[in-house]
Amino acid sequence: xxxxxxxxxxxxxxxxxxxxxxxxxxxxxxxxxxxxxxxxxxxxxxxxxxxxxxxxxxxxxxxxxxxxxxxxxxxxxxxxxxxxxxxxxxxxxxxxxxxxxxxxxxxxxxxxxxxxxxxxxxxxxxxxxxxxxxxxxxxxxxxxxxxxxxxxxxxxxxxxxxxxxxxxxxxxxxxxxxxxxxxxxxxxxxxxxxxxxxxxxxxxxxxxxxxxxxxxxxxxxxxxxxxxxxxxxxxxxxxxxxxxxxxxxxxxxxxxxxxxxxxxxxxxxxxxxxxxxxxxxxxxxxxxxxxxxxxxxxxxxxxxxxxxxxxxxxxxxxxxxxxxxxxxxxxxxxxxxxxxxxxxxxxxxxxxxxxxxxxxxxxxxxxxxxxxxxxx
Ligand SMILES: [Zn+2]
Numbered sequence: 160x161x162x163x164x165x166x167x168x169x170x171x172x173x174x175x176x177x178x179x180x181x182x183x184x185x186x187x188x189x190x191x192x193x194x195x196x197x198x199x200x201x202x203x204x205x206x207x208x209x210x211x212x213x214x215x216x217x218x219x220x221x222x223x224x225x226x227x228x229x230x231x232x233x234x235x236x237x238x239x240x241x242x243x244x245x246x247x248x249x250x251x252x253x254x255x256x257x258x259x260x261x262x263x264x265x266x267x268x269x270x271x272x273x274x275x276x277x278x279x280x281x282x283x284x285x286x287x288x289x290x291x292x293x294x295x296x297x298x299x300x301x302x303x304x305x306x307x308x309x310x311x312x313x314x315x316x317x318x319x320x321x322x323x324x325x326x327x328x329x330x331x332x333x334x335x336x337x338x339x340x341x342x343x344x345x346x347x348x349x350x351x352x353x354x355x356x357x358x359x360x361x362x363x364x365x366x367x368x369x370x371x372x373x374x375x376x377x378x379x380x381x382x383x384x385x386x387x388x389x390x391x392x393x394x395x396x397x398x399x400x401x402x403x404x405x406x407x408x409x410x411x412x413x414x415x416x417x418x419x420x421x422x423x424x425x426x427x428x429x430x431x432x433x434x435x436x437x438x439x440x441x442x443x444x445x446x447x448x449x450x451x452x453x454x455x456x457x458x459x460x461x462x463x464x465x466x467x468x469x470x471x472x473x474x475x476x477x478x479x480x481x482x483x484x485x486x487x488x489x490x491x492x493x494x495x496x497x498x499x500x501x502x503x504x505x506x507x508x509x510x511x512x513x514x515x516x517x518x519x520x521x522x523x524x525x526x527x528x529x530x531x532x533x534x535x
Pocket of ligand 1: 210213219221222224225
């Protein structure tokens, strides 16, 4: 995580870097702001910058020994505290270190995420993730070691509002008498719920929403979406990367594929050959990659609908509109035809890969679906 990886927020980056250069490094900072504006990646970039051995004017070098360890978030002076959940049947109290490798990988893959997404990543849902009281003992223990390179020890606390009372009180003690060459970076979405005594120990740094200009750039560059739509999504995202990505995923290709899937199934069921032919022409007008993606989507939908019949909701990964469709459609996918349909789909996919005429491939597939759908 470098400053350059952070979406927008140029002013905030500049301010932090200038403060570091002027030697103003507060021992505790509270990064506040709404979800999805980049507080965590900014804190990590900050910690890297102050530990970098040859930083440039606007970012860490990326090649010094400290930077190399930061690349994998395994620098010995970089400590993370974040909400965790107790593993089933665990006898000893849970601490962040139990999840540290999962956490590192998760953050490296995409540093913009919600608490829900992190909880899911830990493999548990519908369970409250919190920062337990023993975590502050862990912090103390870690800080009692000498820093490895003589640099700053950095403790990044993600969502301190999830600390239980005991933990908050212990942390307060540490903040009152901070060890030397140690900095705390607290990242909060609900600073009002923190102990006022903790708030008063921290220098507050408010991170604003990401500007529409920066968000539009991110959307066009990363998702290849044309500028007009990107602007609309950026506007609706209200400066949150998370909201923007969510809109893209639900709105975009997914929705189109869903509509195409539904219309094909309806046409096949009603045996509307002429319309099926038009449908195949629509598909043929797409690029090969998208055609393949669509066939993958169909395979997922067939699988999901087959599973739907078992009424095991936890095994299903459909959106709400897909589920709604499945209420009536799922009974058509059963043990008599699922293998046949899946075979046809993978055959269509390999034909597309071999550049067989797409109109033929999709029309052929739709004709076969007429027969397969009535096998009950
Ligand atoms: Zn460096």
